[in-house]
Amino acid sequence: MKNTITDGKSCPVHTNSTCPYTRQSHVIVNFEDPSFTNNPELKFQELRNSNSIHQITLDDNFPIWLISTYDDAVSVLRDSRFIKSPDNLRRHNHEASKGKTKRNSPTYILRRLHMLANDPPQHTRLRNFAQKVFTKKVFSELQLKIQQITNELIDNIERKKEFDLIDDFAYPLPIIIIADLLGLPNEDREKLRNWSDILIEVQITEKNKQLIDETSEAFTAYLKKIFALRRKNPGEDIISAFLKLEETNDHMSENELYSMIYLLILAGHETTVNLIGNGIHALLSHPEQLHLLKNNPHLIHSAIEEMLRYNGPMLASTMRLAAEDIHMKGATIKKGDGILILFSSANQDETKFDDSLRFDITRKSNKHLAFGHGIHFCIGAPLARLECEIAINTILKRLPNLRFNPEINMPEWRTSTIIRGLKNFPVVFG
Template identity: 40%
Template sequence: MSQSTDFDLTSSQTAEFDLTTVAFKSNPYPILARLRTHDPVYQYTSSPDGQSTWLITRYEDAEIVLRDERFVKDKQSTLPPEERAPSAGPAPSVSDLFDLGMLKFDPPDHTRLRKVVNLFFTPRATEQWRESVQRISDELIDKVESQKRMDLIEDFASVLPIRIISEMLGVPAEDSMQLHLWTKRIADALDDPAAFEQVASDLQAFYTYLLALVEKKRQASTDDLVCKLMHASVEGDQLTERELVAMIFLLILAGHETTTNLIGNGILALLTHPEQKQLLQAQPELIKPAIEEFLRYLAPFTITTHRWAREDVEMRGKLIRHGDAVLVSLAATNRDENKFDHPDTLDITRQENPHIAFGKGVHYCLGAPLARLEGQIAINTLLRRLPAMQLDIEPEALVWRTGSTVLGVNHLPVTF
């Protein structure tokens, strides 16, 4: 599988080195650590048709890929002008959800899209949702408290963020769980062409729903984020209707997945490190550094989205050629021993914690302030109201989600 000449995974490890498998996702760190040490710029066959991708596992190199203009998000920009296809088709279609999404573009197009929506996701803007996050957290615990057990993912971690983003966008409360189902299926299929074909109907249904939502808001304007985005203008720039639909899709998909996995992974980390759980219960003011440590130790996403080399780039003695695909392993770089002391140790008091769970550079996660707010309130509320919470399953028996992108478990049974 490796295209490198100085290092190869053993045959058993090669079989495991498939970023989409549950086996790899359940504990990717030993293999990633070996790559980080011996072959930090690693080329592997990433698809059945033989396409290769470079995997970056060292923090220093990741910063270059995420910040350097030689690595771009729009693959079309790596092609000669005469070979470039338009960014989207001439008529609206479901492909707009990805083709016109902010993650697809580089500056200046990315800058134009981001500055229109950025005003609504600053730390100050997201602070107004504190009471709603607290209210929903308490409501969800109220529902299960008498049962003395729950699935922390299905009953709490996946419900809280979808309800918050639904309230923000003005989505009817009764529709929020349908959005949850669509986003989970789509997220699990990202970067897996075969799996993505299986969710085509979900994607089409999601797209149809968003079109109807925008039309409804256009007919009766309300004070919610969809209407605000519809009319937002920064220096004369506004979103087209097709861009608006793609933006709403991104906010729901990325916002829901990031926070679901942050809460789920954070609680899992605490329950498997009881001394850290006890420390946070005794000192709830440690929640801010604790959230940063959860983001580093078990980042909500295993890898970044693709970058493409706009020109030949030499890195660690390897030649990344013009047009090559590049991924940064967040799971690897956030445990780089050259950047973090005792990187495989969970330490909620860690002060120097420049993790890149939310990325770096111009594509730094727009929703990071909201995810942090939700994570802080949710986890402290769970620990305060359910102090005796413990796993109702052996950690080794947990089933991790498929797909190469997200990092989280499907279910997290707990008792309290």
């Protein structure tokens, strides 16, 4: 997904007849460029300083507007004219209209029926189901479990001289927790990871369509078997709790439940993997802040909020659509156009945060947007914070000399329009 280029002049990359991108802005944004993924801050600063919103266009001519400032982000997140469900537009949804996602296919069911992909009243109904099982009591009771798993992972790490913080720690911790919450077998964790890596893709293209469809079908078939087992032998897990609601008049359909579990697995581990990885990366990149936290462990809560703000787990929001023509900052967002809110940019807005590009674990009044804002605020935020707190506290105590591996290149960032996280993170601790 790119935006290439500029002020009505000809594109320096393509001829006018072949350029697949709209020329709306003098700021060039290429989400696939390593120079962007390695250091998006400067590009986001350009976007904010232009005092405008910016349009990019996908290869199939679907226009998307980028929202880069904090105030604009909050405004869009509060505005009911920006919707999540394409079905609420008079035209068919973009993917379906292109023949990419057939209604009632496993891919459509997983991607379109969960609460994050819907608007009120359907969103409200689905979120209420989630809130019935994701209670504060559930989260608080997880503390000992998270600490136990964290210690076990570090026990394994201590047998090595070096390790990858993502593969050996940041990834397995949340996937073990979410699988345990859902009552999924331990031996299925690697399969869940592989499926998640494929299904997290935001845009369905001709290149990835078959793989996403096949994975969606396999994942749905897997859940169907799990549901059948839980109906016969319910447990204390969240899937059993959702299925128990079938005894009442108010419950989710089978397809809605597939989609809900899909969302919980992706959101339940993806956010935390990146929060832990990005957070430790920020600490190692700022030794004075790392030293401050080691000597003042009571700062862990403000440190986590600063990690969420400074380099949070989500680069941008999931897609919203304009339900009508909307005028904003001199531009007209047309009905059906897509909107991406750049959380990472909004969280570094210099008009909202003093010295916004500085990582400061003592920062006060840190009202970041890392977990969103408004009706779609992340329901799993308390769990992500708890896992991160336990993970980082334990690492600092048990691996106090943790540092970048000097013999390996710096960690590589993932290429994504939505996710902000590391592919790998080689470290040493001896």
